[in-house]
Amino acid sequence: ETGVTQTPRHLVMGMTNKKSLKCEQHLGHNAMYWYKQSAKKPLELMFVYSLEERVENNSVPSRFSPECPNSSHLFLHLHTLQPEDSALYLCASSQATEYTDTQYFGPGTRLTVL
């Protein structure tokens, strides 16, 4: 398997549920990202992990909890979400070189909170 994969592709959950989104990259990159894409809004950065350490938390509510157990895997744990959290959640990875640090994205998880 190549590139960046995300599971599940679709998720419907109630506000009291606990679920997790999974991202896996097969590119040998050392940084991983979570972005949120809501309808009619630009992509918003949520979290950045570089060398398995969180380097940025973009004022994300605590009901979203990231986890990066190793450089290939990234999780987003969800609990007590709100309907406005319904969105496409995209994972990306990158490996910075002197020239560029292009991010490669997974297919996303489309989340619906009822």
Add this chain to the structure above:
Amino acid sequence: AQKITQTQPGMFVQEKEAVTLDCTYDTSDPSYGLFWYKQPSSGEMIFLIYQGSYDQQNATEGRYSLNFQKARKSANLVISASQLGDSAMYFCAMREGASGNTPLVFGKGTRLSVIA
């Protein structure tokens, strides 16, 4: 102020014609990178092309080229010989600072529709 501005919410182009998607950016950092991504209806963000702020020549990747006008702070994407499969959302994005696994700032996107 918006960091990335894409003024065209939607564009139509005839198959086999060329199309230009506009992008202007705002930064005071002399070092930055500009990216274009394609997002089909399936949702995946597909990397198309990259331009570094110090690059002297415009980037090209197959049918994609980036018209980089530094003084105007514009980085328009040109797609030549449009195909039906090019119909998608297109996002311009910027990394401020030197390359270093830095988060991207995205524009609102342009929806391109290719007509047969």
